[in-house]
Amino acid sequence: MENARINYTQVVWEITRLLQEAESLEDALRTSLGEVVKAVGAEAGTIWFYNSTGDKRIYPSFWIGGADLTGMSLAAGEGIAGTVVAEGKTTVVRDCQSDERWAGRFDEATGFVTRSMMCVPLVNKYEVIGCIQIINKKDGTLYDDADVALCENLAMLTAIAIDEKGLNLGFTEEKKAIISLRGVTKTFGSGENKVQILKGVNLDIREGEFLVILGESGCGKSTMLNIIGGMDQLTTGTFTFDGQDYSNADDKTLTMYRRNAVGFIFQAYNLMPTLTAKENLEFIGELCADPMDAETALEKVGLGQRKNNYPSQMSGGQQQRVSIARALMKKPRVILADEPTAALDYETSIEVLTVLEEVIKAGTTLLMVTHNEEIAKMANRVIRMKGGVVAEVIVNRHPASAKELVW
Numbered sequence: 001m002e003n004a005r006i007n008y009t010q011v012v013w014e015i016t017r018l019l020q021e022a023e024s025l026e027d028a029l030r031t032s033l034g035e036v037v038k039a040v041g042a043e044a045g046t047i048w049f050y051n052s053t054g055d056k057r058i059y060p061s062f063w064i065g066g067a068d069l070t071g072m073s074l075a076a077g078e079g080i081a082g083t084v085v086a087e088g089k090t091t092v093v094r095d096c097q098s099d100e101r102w103a104g105r106f107d108e109a110t111g112f113v114t115r116s117m118m119c120v121p122l123v124n125k126y127e128v129i130g131c132i133q134i135i136n137k138k139d140g141t142l143y144d145d146a147d148v149a150l151c152e153n154l155a156m157l158t159a160i161a162i163d164e165k166g167l168n169l170g171f172t173e174e175k176k177a178i179i180s181l182r183g184v185t186k187t188f189g190s191g192e193n194k195v196q197i198l199k200g201v202n203l204d205i206r207e208g209e210f211l212v213i214l215g216e217s218g219c220g221k222s223t224m225l226n227i228i229g230g231m232d233q234l235t236t237g238t239f240t241f242d243g244q245d246y247s248n249a250d251d252k253t254l255t256m257y258r259r260n261a262v263g264f265i266f267q268a269y270n271l272m273p274t275l276t277a278k279e280n281l282e283f284i285g286e287l288c289a290d291p292m293d294a295e296t297a298l299e300k301v302g303l304g305q306r307k308n309n310y311p312s313q314m315s316g317g318q319q320q321r322v323s324i325a326r327a328l329m330k331k332p333r334v335i336l337a338d339e340p341t342a343a344l345d346y347e348t349s350i351e352v353l354t355v356l357e358e359v360i361k362a363g364t365t366l367l368m369v370t371h372n373e374e375i376a377k378m379a380n381r382v383i384r385m386k387g388g389v390v391a392e393v394i395v396n397r398h399p400a401s402a403k404e405l406v407w
């Protein structure tokens with residue numbers, strides 16, 4: 001116990017430093033929350049803010065852990081967090097599921113299972129502005145006084161930092177999920193060689209967003225992308241696109257889905273060497289129901305002048321732009337990109353990312369797997385996969401533009 005308290009003092013110092021020195025208070029809040037979650041041995045944590053001048057609801061603005069709370073909110077007084085905001089009192093709950101205040105719809109929507117919780121109000125000079133919630137103590141014990149004190153310190157330091165520096169988060173409304181994965185597992189092989197790669201992935205991809213997926217090599221990013229792209233089938237769980245369930249779709253249904261709904265970009269451009277840029281696009285156009293005009297697609301990626309060039313006559317960046325144009329041919333709602341810049345140098349990567357930036361601006365949803373943390377700065381949301389599940393979801397309120405990236 002004595003050790004734990006010394007440790008907690010260090011955490012408080014660290015949080016103080018983070019919040020005082022922060023260039024970006026948003027990053028500092030997220031990092032501080034992560035420090036507390038780690039120090040008390042919890043699974044997840046959320047900072048909620050009260051929209052006092054608007055709809056009087058509370059919004060999860062920062063969170064750590066696998067539950068994706070994007071676009072959700074609670075009425076003041078609803079759920080445990082809502083109650084803490086309404087009453088302004090610290091609350092510790094051993095078993096949320098059997099607590100009468102518990103808002104079970106959150107677990108239902110995210111696939112997360114909440115067990116224990118500690119929730120502390122965030123109070124500035126005048127009023128309750130939100131709360132901090134720490135969820136599921138991993139060792140199964142109840143949060144003790146030292147845990148509560150640490151969380152109250154975070155709440156106090158957070159309120160001070162916000163008073164000093166200001167924090168303009170806005171309260172964003174929920175966007176429609178175009179793709180949803182719930183409890184998705186994927187097992188390869190059989191008998192002794194059986195390995196489970198995905199272990200219950202929960203993920204929503206929202207209309208018009210740019211979502212980046214990070215995670216160590218071999219953690220299952222491409223496997224997940226292949227399932228979303230209809231190129232492989234999940235083992236258990238559900239996968240829906242635009243409300244339609246493709247979890248157990250037959251080959252024919254998946255082929256039609258691949259042809260018309262999603263565009264693909266890979267690390268390898270996979271252009272046919274004997275066809276010009278335009279012919280490479282027209283070839284794909286033949287296969288889809290309502291293709292874009294090939295020249296228009298090439299113009300969208302800035303290669304109108306290069307339509308009669310063969311792949312060998314173009315740089316890697318240009319070839320990748322042709323492959324983006326090829327993905328655009330289907331007028332897809334969603335583009336799936338698996339490490340599209342991995343084979344390119346810095347400058348050509350920026351060239352390709354600038355084109356993708358335009359594609360997103362035009363309203364296409366983009367899901368990109370990358371190992372490049374710098375590229376993640378462009379995304380609206382970043383998810384990190386670990387141990388076969390989505391381990392972290394970060395909302396980026398101020399995405400960078402391609403031209404600002406440096407590596």
Ligand SMILES: Nc1ncnc2c1ncn2[C@@H]1O[C@H](COP(=O)(O)OP(=O)(O)OP(=O)(O)O)[C@@H](O)[C@H]1O
Nearest residue numbers: 188189197215216217218219220221222223224371
């Ligand atoms: N068809 C398959 N049969 C057997 N094992 C497979 C198959 N496809 C993938 N795997 C295994 O699943 C694991 C995850 O692979 P995946 O390609 O999804 O990883 P990744 O996260 O994309 O990695 P990287 O960052 O290196 O691309 C790996 O161990 C891989 O060997």
Ligand SMILES: [Mg+2]
Nearest residue numbers: 221222223338
């Ligand atoms: Mg991969």
